[in-house]
Amino acid sequence: MTRATLALTALCSALGCGGSSWEGGIHARMGHSPEGGLRVVEVPADGPSARAGLAVDDVILAIDGAAVDALTPEQIAGHLRGEVGTTVELRVDRAGRPLTLRIERAPYTD
Numbered sequence: 001m002t003r004a005t006l007a008l009t010a011l012c013s014a015l016g017c018g019g020s021s022w023e024g025g026i027h028a029r030m031g032h033s034p035e036g037g038l039r040v041v042e043v044p045a046d047g048p049s050a051r052a053g054l055a056v057d058d059v060i061l062a063i064d065g066a067a068v069d070a071l072t073p074e075q076i077a078g079h080l081r082g083e084v085g086t087t088v089e090l091r092v093d094r095a096g097r098p099l100t101l102r103i104e105r106a107p108y109t110d
Contacts, residue, residue, distance in 0.1 A: 024084035024105040028054055037061045037068050037093065038076070052103040055094065062091035081105070 027047030033039035037059040043049045060068055063079040071079070080088060084107045092099045 022084055022107065023081055024107045025081045026052075026054070026088060026103045027106060027108075030060065033059050035059070048103050048106040052101045053099075054090070054092070054101055054103065057095075058099075059093040060090050061093055064089050065091075 026049045027044055028040055028049040029042035030038040031041045040049075040054060040056055040058045040060065043054050043056055062068060063071070063076065066075075066079060068076060082088065082105050084105055087102045087104050090101045090103065092101055
């Protein structure tokens with residue numbers, strides 16, 4: 001966990017917002033990709049996806065080993081969300097080059 005995540009976890013525990021864990025995510029927007037997978041359409045510069053190297057126009061092919069094309073939208077959201085400070089592994093196609101990215105989930109601020 002990053003120092004900021006540890007501080008937020010401690011603050012959340014002190015304020016009683018769900019104990020020592022709460023749901024976060026990777027902070028990126030995705031859309032349909034005609035060639036399969038999910039096309040990344042937005043990556044906020046200060047979010048966990050940007051820190052991990054995810055980029056606009058990357059195509060997410062698998063999440064934690066599960067092929068995106070075999071998942072429902074609800075299952076995709078369930079895989080991307082999770083406890084703040086945990087990681088999710090994405091298999092990505094970037095202009096024909098395969099990549100594996102590990103993204104630490106961060107709290108939602110809105």
